[in-house]
Amino acid sequence: MPAFLFQVCLLRVRVSYLSLLRDATGKKEEEIEVPPHTTVDGLIKILMEKYGEKMKPLLDPSAEMGQAIIMTLNGELLSSSDMSRELEEGADIMVGLPPFGG
Structure with missing residues (x-):
């Protein structure tokens, strides 16, 4: 069977x-x-793997900073219940953190 039949079509996201x-x-x-x-x-896991120790404390939900992360998907603010939504x-x-200070 041709190898191209087994290729996975990856999705591109910005x-x-x-x-x-x-x-x-x-x-x-x-x-x-x-991947689809x-x-x-x-x-989030892909980004932590790609950027390693620089990114992990910022994105890991078990880390203090990771709990404060703000994310939008196509302009819609996401909550913790939206983390299982599939990307298209x-x-x-x-992805960002809220401004801190006073």
């Missing part, structure tokens, strides 16, 4: 970074390819 996440990645935004059926939570081709994700 991820924009704000505040400390922009500093950790060194990028304002990037296009990332993810990747969830928002799955994308061309999805636009914004």
